[in-house]
Amino acid sequence: MSGRGSGERNGGDLVVESLAALGARTVFGLPGQHALGAFDALRRSVLTYVGLRMESNAGFAADAFARSTGSAAPLLVSTGPGALMSLAALQESAAASAPVVAIGSQVPVAGLGGGRHGYLHELRDQQASFRGVVKSVHPVRAASQIPSAIAAAWESALSAPYGPVWVEVPQDVLLAPVDVPPVMALAATPRPLPPRPELIAEAAARLSGAARPVILAGGGVVRAGAEPALLALAEKISAPVATTFGGKGAFPWEHPLSLQSWLEDRYTTDLLEDADVLLVVGSGLGELSSNYHTFRPRGRVIQIEADLGKLESNHPALGIHADAAPALRDLADAVAERADGGAAERTAADLLARVRERIAGxxxxxxxxxxxxxxxxxxxxxxxxxxxxxxxxxxxxxxxxxxxxxxxxxxxxxxxxxxxxxxxxxxxxxxxxxxxxxxxxxxxxxxxxxxxxxxxxxxxxxxxxxxxxxxxxxxxxxxxxxxxxxxxxxxxxxxxxxxxxxxxxxxxxxxxxxxxxxxxxxxxxxxxxxxxxxxxxxxxxx
Known part of the structure; x- marks a missing residue:
């Protein structure tokens, strides 16, 4: 393994400079032999490093950093066992839509493609282990590719739906000297995901004409910062609001329209099923949000979801592929105001009273x-x-x-x-x-x-x-x-x-x-x- 000469910059410097140029300030990880070029570069950077004792735990820490800040969180790991140890954490980030930018090393370029050289930590196809877990994969094969690959990964992680991404850089690329200026600025602008106006108009008409509208708010509302728009919509149409477990905080807990989060309670499932129009926003109605797939809606469902694969994946709906924030804002502007808020508030209060009574027994x-x-x-x-x-x-x-x-x-x-x-x-x-x-x-x-x-x-x-x-x-x-x-x-x-x-x-x-x-x-x-x-x-x- 070659070292770094005095005054030389290398591919590892391009990695950390790229992260800093994108706005990163903290990196989580755990070093390994093939990744040492990147870890050595950390001491020459403005980034703060937090090292954990297992790669899965480093991934969980990055996941929480991303959830807490709403920004992408870099995770730096090594090849083979180190990379694979991060998969459990990246699966959680994928399921929870946390924007983790995982950067792993690889064996030298000459050894890529199938075990010819018998390198330590070598996998036949390391990328394949990540493709079924992360949102996108960004392989690097030359130092000049590093800034653009990391910027593309950053943009992917922060485009709705958020999610983890994987960047892979071979050991020799990290260690090779580079003769380019330090990375100062990178463009990585997340792509907006607005709703189609004809779908908003149709959804607004259905909600405005509903006798018993109900809203189920998921984690997508919180990730989009759409809580004010949700509150405005619920109050305008007098709709009770339940939040999924991942969507807690999307709606005020003690609000008169709040159904809270008793989704494993059959009383709540009954109420959601009885809605003549159910608006599901920021949730795929998966196992937990559907009370272990016992939920059977009898009315019409409107689903707003940024993850295209989750749209109508469990129940037929008027599917709106959009980020929750612009969709809820547009809906709140388009719906007609309802005057029977008292009935909806009584519905919510009655539901919570029955839940409390059952648990008390x-x-x-x-x-x-x-x-x-x-x-x-x-x-x-x-x-x-x-x-x-x-x-x-x-x-x-x-x-x-x-x-x-x-x-x-x-x-x-x-x-x-x-x-x-x-x-x-x-x-x-x-x-x-x-x-x-x-x-x-x-x-x-x-x-x-x-x-x-x-x-x-x-x-x-x-x-x-x-x-x-x-x-x-x-x-x-x-x-x-x-x-x-x-x-x-x-x-x-x-x-x-x-x-x-x-x-x-x-x-x-x-x-x-x-x-x-x-x-x-x-x-x-x-x-x-x-x-x-x-x-x-x-x-x-x-």
Missing amino acids: QDLDLEQRVLGAVRAALPRDSPSFWDMTILAYWAWSAWPAAMHSAQGAGGLGYGFPAALGAAAADPARPVLAVSGDGGAMYSIAELATARQYGLPVTWLIVDDGGYGILREYMTDAFGAATATELARPDFVALAESFGVPAVRTTPEDLSADLAEALAAPGPSVVVLPAVLRMFAPTHLAT
């Missing part, structure tokens, strides 16, 4: 107290990131604000590294991560990352001795659980061994202990030993 006081304690402790402007754990499943329905979870792809290990990424985006405010003990073991090494960079993340670990939600699923389905019980460490002692303050708490002390941890500088861990249960999502408790 299921002996779930502990679960509601724990979730309430977490909400009380978290400052109102602090973000939260949730792993796939029972408390997160509760939060999907009952958390009264925006939240971030791995419910896009559903993999374990998201919460803590994602929270680190959000903290890197804004170190001035505390961030909450929530995991179960099973999911926590996926990212326990990142306690070292949190300590190294002094990131203000408080990690709540709900320790129930196993994969709690899988235990519940298996017991319900088979009468007994298999492979769900786990030996685990003393999380308090383990965190303290990393130099991270930790405390073991109880449901009664949880709110105070969490609040104290969140108020302290740097990382912290709060461990809650508790076995929580899910609510029964049917009309009657079972």
Whole structure:
């Protein structure tokens, strides 16, 4: 492997200069042999590097940085195993439409195409591993291609629908000297996705003439910054609004028209089915948003969706391929104002009363107290990131604000590294991560990352001795659980061994202990030993 001579710039410099020219300020990643040219160039750049201990965790951190800022987040990884380790995180970013720009290295150009040279980390077709996951793939074969390839990837990631992209640069291209000026400016303008006017006119006519209009708002509303337009439309046509789990925060939780997010509750599904016109915006009506595909609309559906592949993919609709923001603004301008807001507000209030009554009959006081304690402790402007754990499943329905979870792809290990990424985006405010003990073991090494960079993340670990939600699923389905019980460490002692303050708490002390941890500088861990249960999502408790 050739080195870098004094004063020389190389392909790695073009990578980091291109990122800086596009507006990047923070890079996540983990170095590897073939990528060292790019990592060496980081020390000569204006970029801040945050290094995690596993590529999947680095990808989760980049995902959260992108969600938190609305900008693209660079992820820098190496070849072969390093590249493949990022795939789980990129799958989550693809499912959640997070604009991650992943840049991976490759074996030298001469070795591309099928194992002729037996390079370490070599894959027969590395790009093929990413094509089914990311939005676009951008291979580089010469240094002069680097700035344009990264700019094209950046533009792709930030064009609706947002999504992760993959750039691939061979080792020798990263290391080769270049005799060009530093990259100063790059053009990467996301393409707009406005709605077709005739479709807006038809949708407005249907909504204006509806007797029982209802709106289901998904994550696309939040990503587009379309919350004001959604509020204006809902109030103008007096339509109750439910938000998907990924769309939490799209509509005010306590608004009189809010149906909140009880999408796993059959009462909510019934109400959505009963709408004579249902407007679905920023959601593909996938498994979770359709109550596990039990949703059967009886009225007409209008769907606004930026991802063409999700348009009418689950239910026939008046499909409008557009970004949520311009489409909702145009709709709000075009619909006729309705005067029967009181009836819609009573519909929303009745739905929520029935949900509360059903849950009250299921002996779930502990679960509601724990979730309430977490909400009380978290400052109102602090973000939260949730792993796939029972408390997160509760939060999907009952958390009264925006939240971030791995419910896009559903993999374990998201919460803590994602929270680190959000903290890197804004170190001035505390961030909450929530995991179960099973999911926590996926990212326990990142306690070292949190300590190294002094990131203000408080990690709540709900320790129930196993994969709690899988235990519940298996017991319900088979009468007994298999492979769900786990030996685990003393999380308090383990965190303290990393130099991270930790405390073991109880449901009664949880709110105070969490609040104290969140108020302290740097990382912290709060461990809650508790076995929580899910609510029964049917009309009657079972």
